[in-house]
Amino acid sequence: MAGRALMRAVRVAQFGGPEVLKVDTNVPVPAPSDTQVLVEVKAAGVNPVDTYIRSGTYAIKPPLPFIPGSDVAGIVKDVGSKVTKFKPGERVFVSRKMYVADGYAEYSVAEETDTSTLGESLTFQQGAGVGIPYFTAFRALCYVAREKLKAGNTVLVHGASGAVGLACVQIAVAKGLKVLGTAGTQEGMDMVSSQGAAAVFNHKEPDYTEKILEETGGVGPDIIIEMLANVNLQTDMTIINKNGIIVAVGSRGNIEINPRLTMQKESTYTGMILMNASQDEWSEMHAGIKKGLEEGWLRPHVCKEYSFEEAPQAHIDVINNTGSLGKRVIVT
Ligand SMILES: NC(=O)c1ccc[n+]([C@@H]2O[C@H](COP(=O)([O-])OP(=O)(O)OC[C@H]3O[C@@H](n4cnc5c(N)ncnc54)[C@H](OP(=O)(O)O)[C@@H]3O)[C@@H](O)[C@H]2O)c1
Numbered sequence: 001m002a003g004r005a006l007m008r009a010v011r012v013a014q015f016g017g018p019e020v021l022k023v024d025t026n027v028p029v030p031a032p033s034d035t036q037v038l039v040e041v042k043a044a045g046v047n048p049v050d051t052y053i054r055s056g057t058y059a060i061k062p063p064l065p066f067i068p069g070s071d072v073a074g075i076v077k078d079v080g081s082k083v084t085k086f087k088p089g090e091r092v093f094v095s096r097k098m099y100v101a102d103g104y105a106e107y108s109v110a111e112e113t114d115t116s117t118l119g120e121s122l123t124f125q126q127g128a129g130v131g132i133p134y135f136t137a138f139r140a141l142c143y144v145a146r147e148k149l150k151a152g153n154t155v156l157v158h159g160a161s162g163a164v165g166l167a168c169v170q171i172a173v174a175k176g177l178k179v180l181g182t183a184g185t186q187e188g189m190d191m192v193s194s195q196g197a198a199a200v201f202n203h204k205e206p207d208y209t210e211k212i213l214e215e216t217g218g219v220g221p222d223i224i225i226e227m228l229a230n231v232n233l234q235t236d237m238t239i240i241n242k243n244g245i246i247v248a249v250g251s252r253g254n255i256e257i258n259p260r261l262t263m264q265k266e267s268t269y270t271g272m273i274l275m276n277a278s279q280d281e282w283s284e285m286h287a288g289i290k291k292g293l294e295e296g297w298l299r300p301h302v303c304k305e306y307s308f309e310e311a312p313q314a315h316i317d318v319i320n321n322t323g324s325l326g327k328r329v330i331v332t
């Protein structure tokens with residue numbers, strides 16, 4: 001790109017704790033290929049998977065050094081010769097299937113097919129909050145749980161105050177389901193309610209699952225989207241409705257379960273991982289999410305902004321903090 005060859009970025013030179021995230025001021029600005037756009041990044045989403053990859057314990061181990069992050073929003077600066085949909089100056093957000101794609105940087109290249117126009121009604125910070133959370137929520141509900149995704153059915157979003165959970169709430173509300181959510185603070189509960197959930201429970205209260213059952217007239221939710229399966233799976237299997245489906249989206253350890261519970265309920269338990277989405281699914285999800293953002297029933301909520309220098313704190317917060325209020329983003 002004319003006039004600027006180097007940029008600032010957050011890089012990982014060795015796997016480890018949050019302290020390995022270092023600001024580097026001498027990173028070459030990437031050049032777009034024929035099919036790519038170069039985006040001047042204004043905000044980048046911080047996802048829990050970024051921390052797993054940084055630690056070196058995840059299935060994906062990128063060659064070192066690498067720039068974490070995949071979800072960005074910003075302004076198109078340059079386009080490859082085969083790019084037809086975008087031109088310099090346009091506001092865009094990028095949602096990629098690759099979990100490591102040089103997102104925490106001043107500039108990032110993205111395939112045209114992974115890039116969408118960012119409407120004027122959304123901020124760059126909101127645009128950076130779309131990617132992994134909304135695609136994950138969309139795939140969990142509209143693909144994996146599709147047989148139960150019917151107006152009038154009840155869904156429990158177990159961990160509704162976080163980035164994926166809020167996206168689940170918004171999608172399920174738009175599909176006409178009765179949405180129940182959980183959060184760990186009153187502020188989080190209020191926010192989930194404000195997104196259209198019919199009832200919200202505090203997952204730190206000892207008796208909250210009994211209240212969830214009461215709210216469903218004793219039968220339990222038809223769908224449970226689970227953000228912390230290693231803590232909640234046995235409970236989910238106890239409270240799910242007959243023939244219901246539990247979809248584990250997040251899990252951070254082991255849990256002992258009684259398989260008899262699935263027999264009694266003839267329920268289904270399955271996991272879901274975004275990277276398994278086919279290219280066709282990805283394109284469909286892109287279209288569905290774009291429609292929701294344009295029509296206003298999908299709206300990322302920004303929890304907190306961090307500078308490049310604060311990237312280590314962002315990683316600490318996304319893993320350890322309670323009191324989630326949507327999406328954490330790094331701003332350039
Ligand atoms: N399978 C996939 O492809 C995929 C894709 C994206 C994310 N994930 C995983 O999904 C999980 C959520 O991601 P995220 O980006 O939404 O993270 P996040 O923004 O940090 O949200 C975490 C959520 O978990 C809630 N939580 C905390 N303790 C809980 C408990 N005991 N029971 C139920 N929920 C509890 C939090 O509530 P409070 O903060 O209010 O307590 C918050 O709503 C992470 O584990 C992530 O790795 C998986």
